[in-house]
Amino acid sequence: MQRMVIQRIIIGFITLWVVSVLVFIGTSILPGDVAEIVLGQTATPESLAAYRAERGLDQPLYMQYLTWLGGMFTGDLGTSKAGGASISSLISGRFGNTMLLAGIVAIISVPMSVVLGLLAAMYPGTWIDRILTFGTLSLISVPEFFIATFMVLIFAVQLQWLPAIATMSPEASFWETIGSMAMPLITLIIVVAAQMIRMTRAGILNVMNSPYIEMAILKGVKRKRIILRHAFYNAIGPIVNVIALNLAYLVSGVVIVETIFAYPGLAKLMIDGVQTRDLPLVQACAMIFCGTYVILIIMADVAAILSNPRLRNPK
Amino acid sequence: MTESKGKSPTINSLSHTDQDMVKSGLSRGVSRRVVMGWLMAGGATVAGAGSIVASATKAVAAMAQKGGTIKFASDLHGPSDTLDPGLNTSTIDYSRGRAHYNGLVQFNDDTSVRPELAEEFSSNADNTEWTFKLRQGVTFHDGSSFTADDVMYSMGRHYGEKSTSTAKTLVSDVAEWVRVDEYTVKAKMSGPNGDLPKILATSQFKIIKDGTTDFQNPMGTGPFKLADYQPGVRSLHTRNEDYWRDGPNADSLEIFAITDKVARTSALLSGDIDLMQGLDPKAIPQIESAPGVGIWSVASGAYIGIVCMTNTSPGDNKDFVLAMKYIQRREKIVRSILKGQGTVGNDNPINAAYGPDFCSDLPIRQHDLDKAKFHLKKSGITEATIQVAEVAPGTTDVVLLMQREAQKIGLKLNINKVPNDGYWGAVWMKTPMNVTTWNMRPTANVMMNLAFAPDAPWNDSLWANERMGQLLVESRAVTDAALRHEMYCEMQTLISENSGMIIPAHRNYLDAKSDNVEGIGTMPLGSLGGYEWPEFAFRTDL
Numbered sequence: 001m002q003r004m005v006i007q008r009i010i011i012g013f014i015t016l017w018v019v020s021v022l023v024f025i026g027t028s029i030l031p032g033d034v035a036e037i038v039l040g041q042t043a044t045p046e047s048l049a050a051y052r053a054e055r056g057l058d059q060p061l062y063m064q065y066l067t068w069l070g071g072m073f074t075g076d077l078g079t080s081k082a083g084g085a086s087i088s089s090l091i092s093g094r095f096g097n098t099m100l101l102a103g104i105v106a107i108i109s110v111p112m113s114v115v116l117g118l119l120a121a122m123y124p125g126t127w128i129d130r131i132l133t134f135g136t137l138s139l140i141s142v143p144e145f146f147i148a149t150f151m152v153l154i155f156a157v158q159l160q161w162l163p164a165i166a167t168m169s170p171e172a173s174f175w176e177t178i179g180s181m182a183m184p185l186i187t188l189i190i191v192v193a194a195q196m197i198r199m200t201r202a203g204i205l206n207v208m209n210s211p212y213i214e215m216a217i218l219k220g221v222k223r224k225r226i227i228l229r230h231a232f233y234n235a236i237g238p239i240v241n242v243i244a245l246n247l248a249y250l251v252s253g254v255v256i257v258e259t260i261f262a263y264p265g266l267a268k269l270m271i272d273g274v275q276t277r278d279l280p281l282v283q284a285c286a287m288i289f290c291g292t293y294v295i296l297i298i299m300a301d302v303a304a305i306l307s308n309p310r311l312r313n314p315k
Numbered sequence: 316m317t318e319s320k321g322k323s324p325t326i327n328s329l330s331h332t333d334q335d336m337v338k339s340g341l342s343r344g345v346s347r348r349v350v351m352g353w354l355m356a357g358g359a360t361v362a363g364a365g366s367i368v369a370s371a372t373k374a375v376a377a378m379a380q381k382g383g384t385i386k387f388a389s390d391l392h393g394p395s396d397t398l399d400p401g402l403n404t405s406t407i408d409y410s411r412g413r414a415h416y417n418g419l420v421q422f423n424d425d426t427s428v429r430p431e432l433a434e435e436f437s438s439n440a441d442n443t444e445w446t447f448k449l450r451q452g453v454t455f456h457d458g459s460s461f462t463a464d465d466v467m468y469s470m471g472r473h474y475g476e477k478s479t480s481t482a483k484t485l486v487s488d489v490a491e492w493v494r495v496d497e498y499t500v501k502a503k504m505s506g507p508n509g510d511l512p513k514i515l516a517t518s519q520f521k522i523i524k525d526g527t528t529d530f531q532n533p534m535g536t537g538p539f540k541l542a543d544y545q546p547g548v549r550s551l552h553t554r555n556e557d558y559w560r561d562g563p564n565a566d567s568l569e570i571f572a573i574t575d576k577v578a579r580t581s582a583l584l585s586g587d588i589d590l591m592q593g594l595d596p597k598a599i600p601q602i603e604s605a606p607g608v609g610i611w612s613v614a615s616g617a618y619i620g621i622v623c624m625t626n627t628s629p630g631d632n633k634d635f636v637l638a639m640k641y642i643q644r645r646e647k648i649v650r651s652i653l654k655g656q657g658t659v660g661n662d663n664p665i666n667a668a669y670g671p672d673f674c675s676d677l678p679i680r681q682h683d684l685d686k687a688k689f690h691l692k693k694s695g696i697t698e699a700t701i702q703v704a705e706v707a708p709g710t711t712d713v714v715l716l717m718q719r720e721a722q723k724i725g726l727k728l729n730i731n732k733v734p735n736d737g738y739w740g741a742v743w744m745k746t747p748m749n750v751t752t753w754n755m756r757p758t759a760n761v762m763m764n765l766a767f768a769p770d771a772p773w774n775d776s777l778w779a780n781e782r783m784g785q786l787l788v789e790s791r792a793v794t795d796a797a798l799r800h801e802m803y804c805e806m807q808t809l810i811s812e813n814s815g816m817i818i819p820a821h822r823n824y825l826d827a828k829s830d831n832v833e834g835i836g837t838m839p840l841g842s843l844g845g846y847e848w849p850e851f852a853f854r855t856d857l
Contacts, residue, residue: 039404
């Protein structure tokens with residue numbers, strides 16, 4: 001177990017390094033460099049050269065990569081090649097915002113999904129199951145920009161109950177901040193919960209087909225007890241993996257919600273970085289996202305092993 | 316402007332937008348005579364205009380108040396946001412610059428200039444030397460005094476090999492800046508140029524403190540101090556209590572961007588922002604039907620262009636280019652694609668927004684498929700490919716319309732859609748046919764010099780015409796109005812007939828605002844009255 005975790009952590013670092021190389025190469029082969037994009041239509045050969053010299057973009061690519069890698073080891077993320085601000089100052093506030101949003105969504109949606117998924121699995125074919133199945137399937141099929149825009153039109157434009165944007169202004173009071181986060185939160189809870197409910201239900205029903213459950217049924221154990229005592233522990237593996245993937249998505253993939261609500265988070269920052277070919281910024285975001293995935297997947301695997309006696313005590 | 320029918324009209328008889336424009340003009344001290352001129356240009360009678368202005372003046376008298384926060388959402392921001400005036404290229408940069416800095420001179424709504432940090436400015440008889448007498452007693456936000464050294468430093472950043480300025484070509488004809496004394500500087504020109512003050516009024520030439528190299532928290536002399544600045548997130552500007560003239564109206568400004576246009580419009584409709592840049596023409600009916608908000612549309616010389624590079628096929632064939640000019644359905648583009656928020660283009664970068672330098676004698680080139688067919692046949696070309704990015708709202712639609720018309724004359728026009736990011740470096744001026752957009756420039760000479768001079772680095776179609784180059788230089792020294800107009804007309808005729816640039820339409824700057832904010836100008840050099848609003852905008856709901 002311990003060995004496995006250490007192994008996973010080492011593999012995680014290798015993954016991070018490979019991703020950093022791939023992202024660096026990928027961003028570099030996009031047309032144009034940061035100088036051409038910042039100066040845009042008003043660029044001249046001289047101003048491009050001056051800009052590249054000023055920001056160290058005239059060095060060969062491998063040197064730029066090594067400079068970045070060296071900085072990473074000493075904890076220096078570098079400065080944005082596009083605006084000149086330090087990467088850590090660009091990221092710090094947004095990192096907190098992203099974690100806040102992802103954290104609240106996780107706290108609400110994970111227990112809710114597991115409970116609702118269990119309920120649906122406990123009473124398959126009943127009205128509870130049907131409502132949940134119908135509801136989750138409908139919500140999975142609706143793209144999140146539609147849910148978000150629709151809510152803005154109703155609650156912000158028509159009823160004027162909630163603000164249309166969540167800019168996380170530091171002058172706003174606690175309740176104003178909560179109010180402005182309400183719609184992004186609801187959108188994301190709907191998106192991730194629907195998927196997790198489906199997977200919980202499917203995971204448990206899958207286990208319900210196995211012979212030992214049949215045995216339990218024949219023995220006359222109540223369905224509720226079978227699920228909570230016998231089936232659930234065996235279904236935890238797949239469920240925590242789905243939860244981990246959804247949480248990773250909340251950190252790295254919520255660019256649409258961030259854009260629609262003008263929420264200053266990390267996903268949009270990375271897109272901005274790619275659009276301006278701002279390599280140090282893209283790299284920093286990529287490392288955070290990749291690191292999140294690695295940590296969450298390790299945690300999911302550990303949880304799966306701990307919950308399963310066969311994996312816990314291998315022969 | 317439209318005037319509703321009825322006896323002795325008041326301000327309320329005007330459309331929503333026109334009401335705003337009249338009130339806002341009056342509140343910023345535009346004279347009654349000028350406002351009546353606007354109304355009459357829009358078809359009002361003298362008596363009607365007079366009565367409207369009288370009622371509007373009353374309404375305005377109660378308005379100009381100090382205080383409150385104005386929230387402005389632009390369409391684009393990111394880590395590349397900068398407070399370095401020399402690197403300003405986006406609306407959000409220009410707007411922040413206007414709040415944080417001052418220039419030597421400042422634009423009026425009609426693009427003429429008035430003194431700002433330069434108390435007086437004058438040129439010698441042949442416009443080869445300009446003298447700027449600086450205002451005394453002005454301080455930067457850190458309390459230090461503004462002197463000629465700051466001007467010398469600010470101007471010096473636009474010269475030399477190490478300069479990254481996006482505007483250096485505009486002032487390359489200043490041979491030398493001279494510090495005469497603590498409050499006087501001189502610009503010695505390499506050739507006559509009567510337009511230097513107008514160039515210096517643009518955003519890139521704002522005055523920064525001598526020696527500034529760090530632009531995360533630079534010192535300016537402007538109406539607002541920087542309270543919070545997070546590139547790509549937002550900036551907060553608070554009133555500069557020591558401002559050298561009657562300070563700004565608002566207590567603070569919050570400037571950020573909402574990149575999604577639907578979300579931006581929703582934020583204005585829900586009252587979360589007061590001003591927005593870049594309204595999608597399709598959203599005009601939504602804004603006009605909603606209470607408490609209105610569109611702010613200013614006719615300008617900004618244009619959408621289709622470029623046929625003249626150094627390669629097919630653009631090197633004059634007949635091909637002419638055929639492309641004849642298939643343009645200019646009126647339809649303005650009406651359907653720009654939803655009326657634009658003016659017909661004549662393959663001429665200069666339009667009526669440039670005032671007397673516009674050559675109105677030049678007849679508009681009409682949609683003519685017979686002539687187009689004739690020229691296309693003569694060129695022998697049957698297929699061409701154009702690269703399109705949505706560089707300005709409607710660009711893709713303009714090209715799609717062009718593709719349909721091309722088919723009618725037997726040309727297969729392939730459209731290759733490319734992304735916006737990286738467009739200017741990788742596609743523009745590098746592929747045989749592409750699209751471009753230009754914002755309006757302070758003078759016709761600057762505009763044509765940037766994009767049509769034979770040696771200009773941004774000559775979109777690489778069209779090199781010697782006569783054009785001669786006229787551009789010579790016309791700067793001419794003071795006789797008739798001769799000047801004649802020369803400007805010749806230049807515009809040359810461009811319209813010979814260059815590889817097709818200009819089907821000029822677009823208005825189309826923005827929107829809440830009724831609770833007034834004092835927005837109509838200067839046509841940029842969004843929301845040429846970015847001049849930060850100092851003058853005020854809330855009416857305090």
